[in-house]
Amino acid sequence: MKYWFLAILATLLAVGPVFGQEETSTEEEKDQARSYRTREERRSAGLKYKITDRITLTGLFESEYIYEGFRLNDESSAHEDEFSAPIQLGLEMVPAPWAKVELVYEYDIASNEHILDEGVLIMEAGDFDMELGKLYVPFGEYFSHFVTGPILEFGETRDAGIVLSYTPDDRLDLSTFVYKGRAVQDEPGSSSLDWGFSSEYSPFDFATLAISYLSDLADSQERFLDDSHHRYENRVAALSGYALIGYGQFEVTAEFVHALSSFEELDSEQNKPRAWNIEFAYYPKNDLELALRYEGSKEFENAPHFKGGVGATWHATKNIYLSLEYLQGKFHRGLSEDSEEPELRTLHQFGARISIL
Numbered sequence: 001m002k003y004w005f006l007a008i009l010a011t012l013l014a015v016g017p018v019f020g021q022e023e024t025s026t027e028e029e030k031d032q033a034r035s036y037r038t039r040e041e042r043r044s045a046g047l048k049y050k051i052t053d054r055i056t057l058t059g060l061f062e063s064e065y066i067y068e069g070f071r072l073n074d075e076s077s078a079h080e081d082e083f084s085a086p087i088q089l090g091l092e093m094v095p096a097p098w099a100k101v102e103l104v105y106e107y108d109i110a111s112n113e114h115i116l117d118e119g120v121l122i123m124e125a126g127d128f129d130m131e132l133g134k135l136y137v138p139f140g141e142y143f144s145h146f147v148t149g150p151i152l153e154f155g156e157t158r159d160a161g162i163v164l165s166y167t168p169d170d171r172l173d174l175s176t177f178v179y180k181g182r183a184v185q186d187e188p189g190s191s192s193l194d195w196g197f198s199s200e201y202s203p204f205d206f207a208t209l210a211i212s213y214l215s216d217l218a219d220s221q222e223r224f225l226d227d228s229h230h231r232y233e234n235r236v237a238a239l240s241g242y243a244l245i246g247y248g249q250f251e252v253t254a255e256f257v258h259a260l261s262s263f264e265e266l267d268s269e270q271n272k273p274r275a276w277n278i279e280f281a282y283y284p285k286n287d288l289e290l291a292l293r294y295e296g297s298k299e300f301e302n303a304p305h306f307k308g309g310v311g312a313t314w315h316a317t318k319n320i321y322l323s324l325e326y327l328q329g330k331f332h333r334g335l336s337e338d339s340e341e342p343e344l345r346t347l348h349q350f351g352a353r354i355s356i357l
Contacts, residue, residue, distance in 0.1 A: 035145070035289055035313045035315075035321050035323065035355070037143050037144060037145060037253075038141055038142060038143060038144075039136060039142065039156070042060070042088070043088070043090060043104055043118070044058070045060055045355075045357050046058035046059045046060035046088060046089075046090060046357045047059055047060075047319060047357050054093060054094045054095065055091070055092070055093050055094075056091075056092045057089070057090065057091055057092075058088075058089070058090035058091075058092070059087075059088070059089055059090075059357070060087070060088040060090075060355065060356070060357045061085075061086075061087050061088075061355070061356040061357070062084075062085065062086050062088075062353055062354065062355050062356075063083075063084075063085045063353065063354050064083070064084045064085070064086075064147060064351070064352070064353040065081070065082070065083050065351070065352050065353075066081065066082045066083075066147070066148060066349065066350070066351045067079065067080075067081045067349065067350045067351075068080045068081070068347060068348070068349045069347070069348040069349075070344050070345075070346070070347055071344075071345045071346040071347075072342045072343060072344055072345055073333075073342065073343045073344075073345050074342055076342065078342075083110050084108055084110050084111065085108060085109040085110045086106055086107065086108045086109075087106065087107045087108075087109065088104065088105070088106050088117075089104075089105045089106075089107075090102065090103065090104050090105075091103040091105075098123060098124050098125060099121065099122070099123050099124075100121075100122045100124075101120070101121055101122075102118065102119075102120045102122065103116070103118070103119050103120075104116070104117040104118040104119075105117065116134065117158075118133070118134055118135055118136065118158075119133045119134045119135075120132065120133040120134070120135050121133055127166055127167055127168050128164065128165065128166055128167075129164075129165050129167075130162065130163065130164050130165075131162065131163040131165075132161075132162050133160065134158065134159070134160050135158065135159075135160075135161060135163065136156065136157065136158045137157050137158070137159070137161060137163065137177045137179055137196060137214070138163060138165075138175045138177060138196075138198040138212060139155060139156075139157055139196055139198065139212045139213070139214040139238070139240055140152070140155045140156065140212060140240040140242070140255070140257055141210065141242050141255065142155075142156060142255070143242065143244070143253040143255060143277070143279060144277075144279070145279055145281045145289060145291035145293070145311055145313070146279075146291060146293055146309075146311040146323075146325045146327075146351070147311065147323050147324070147325045147351035147352065147353045148325065148327075148349070148351050150255070150275070150277035150279075150293070150295050151275040151277070151295055151296075151297045151300065151303045151304070151307070152240075152255060152256065152257040152275035152276065152277055152295070152297070153221075154220060154221075154222035154224075154257065154273060154275070154300065155214070155217065155220055155222075155238060155240055155257035156220060156221045156222075157179075157181075157214060157219050157220045157221065158221060159179040159180055159181055159182070159219060160179060160180050161177055161178055161179025161180065162177060162178050162179070163175055163176075163177040164176055164177070170202070171201060171202045171203070172199075172200070172201050172202075173198075173199070173200040173201075174197075174198075174199050174200075175197060175198045175199075176195070176196070176197045176198075177195060177196055177197070177198075178193060178194070178195045179193070179194055179195070179219070180192050180193055180194075181193075181194045181216050181218070181219030182218075182219055182223075182230050183216060183218035183219050183225055183230040183231070183232060184230065184231060184232075185231070185232060185233070185234075185235070186231040186232060186233055194214070194215045194216040194219055194235075195215050196212065196213050196214040196215055197212065197213050198210065198211070198212035198213075199211055199212070206245060206246055206247045207243070207244065207245050207246075208242075208243070208244040209241075209242075209243050209244075210241060210242050210243075211239070211240070211241040212239070212240045212241070213237065213238070213239055213240075214237060214238045214239075214240070215235060215237050216235045216236065216237065217236045217237065217238040217259050217273075218230065218232055218235070218236060218263070224263060224266065224273075225263070225265055227265075228265045232263070232264070232265055233264050233265070234261070234264065236259050236260070236261050236262065236263050236272075237259075237260045237261065238257060238258060238259050238260060239257075239258050239260055240255070240256065240257045240258070241255070241256055242254065242255035242256075243255075249282060249283045249284065250280075250281070250282055250283075251280070251281040251282075251283075252278070252279070252280050252281075253277075253278070253279050253281075254276070254277070254278045255276065255277050255278075256274070256275065256276040256277075257273075257274065257275055257276075258274040259272045259273050259274055269299060270299050270300065270301045271299060272298075272299045273297070273298070273299050273300040274297065274298050274299065274300075275295065275296065275297035275298070275300060275303070276295060276296055276297075277293065277294075277295040278293070278294050278295065279291055279292065279293045279294075280292045286315070287314060287315035287316075288312070288313070288314055288315070289312065289313040289314075289315075290310075290311075290312050291310065291311040291312070291313075292308075292309075292310055292311075293307075293308055293309055293310075293311065293327065294306075294307075294308040295307050295308065298332075302344075304329030304330055304331050304347055305329075305330055305331055305332035306329065306330050307327055307328065307329035307330075307347070308327065308328060308329075309325060309326050309327030309328055309349070310325070310326055311323065311324065311325040311326075311351075312324050312325075319356055319357055320354065320355070320356055320357075321353075321354070321355040321357075322352075322353075322354055322355075323351075323352065323353040323354075323355070324351070324352050325349070325350070325351040325352075326348075326349070326350055326351075327347070327348075327349040327351075328346070328347065328348055328349070329346065329347035329349070330345070330346055330347075331343075331344045331345055331346070331347070
């Protein structure tokens with residue numbers, strides 16, 4: 001039954017809106033020809049269905065397959081594959097000119113898992129805006145032109161919190177945030193409130209620089225302290241930064257996430273995770289995107305020390321993207337093991353995705 005639901009939804013999204021699609025300008029159509037690079041862009045990528053002047057629905061369906069082949073140090077081999085089929089549904093309500101409510105719900109047909117990904121109230125006043133609710137805090141941007149995201153996505157953090165932003169002009173964006181994290185200090189009565197800040201500056205129209213700080217990396221989606229029930233002796237803060245340069249048909253992104261101290265609860269060789277990612281994208285046509293990636297990591301369990309490859313995305317029709325990738329990776333001795341304990345040496349990864357929006 002669930003596959004009939006998938007077919008019906010995909011057809012609706014592909015053939016066009018039921019309630020009337022919002023009009024798009026030439027510039028917006030040009031942007032839509034390029035696939036989404038960040039989680040924020042993915043949230044707004046779905047086709048919009050305007051119900052009323054104040055209520056808008058969005059829909060996005062993806063079907064994704066990843067194959068990973070490993071070479072082990074004992075010359076044996078192993079492989080893993082994963083299939084996912086997430087549906088993202090969004091609801092935007094504008095009860096007042098200064099207020100907006102955004103809800104993002106995701107359901108994965110393959111795993112039968114569903115979550116309320118975000119539920120946010122946004123209030124604006126002049127150069128300031130405030131977000132309240134379940135949200136991703138502005139720590140890192142996690143650019144990706146590939147089917148799979150970069151290793152440094154381990155820094156992505158979502159919890160109930162408040163984000164206050166100040167944007168005095170189009171070139172500068174300052175934010176600070178407070179949130180209730182899942183990890184707490186291993187002492188009675190310890191607080192689970194954490195905080196951070198971010199700064200984004202565009203000195204030129206073609207370049208953006210940013211840096212952000214998170215007070216507790218144990219709160220991230222990676223769940224580093226699952227085995228210790230999210231309790232720790234001391235917080236581990238983290239720093240993230242990125243540079244984005246885009247000119248004409250070319251774009252380069254460089255980003256890092258770095259723990260500033262060590263997790264005392266983890267093994268000494270895997271207790272201070274950090275990673276970086278560099279991607280180059282070329283758009284020879286409005287309907288084609290070609291990309292190169294080179295990334296690395298240290299002290300992050302089961303992640304390659306270096307990894308690189310190529311990717312391509314084709315805007316096949318108005319509402320359909322097709323993406324392919326091939327990546328190779330090399331593991332550092334002593335840090336990576338598969339489920340049967342042998343040490344991993346190299347990785348070959350293939351990925352494919354179809355996006356209907």
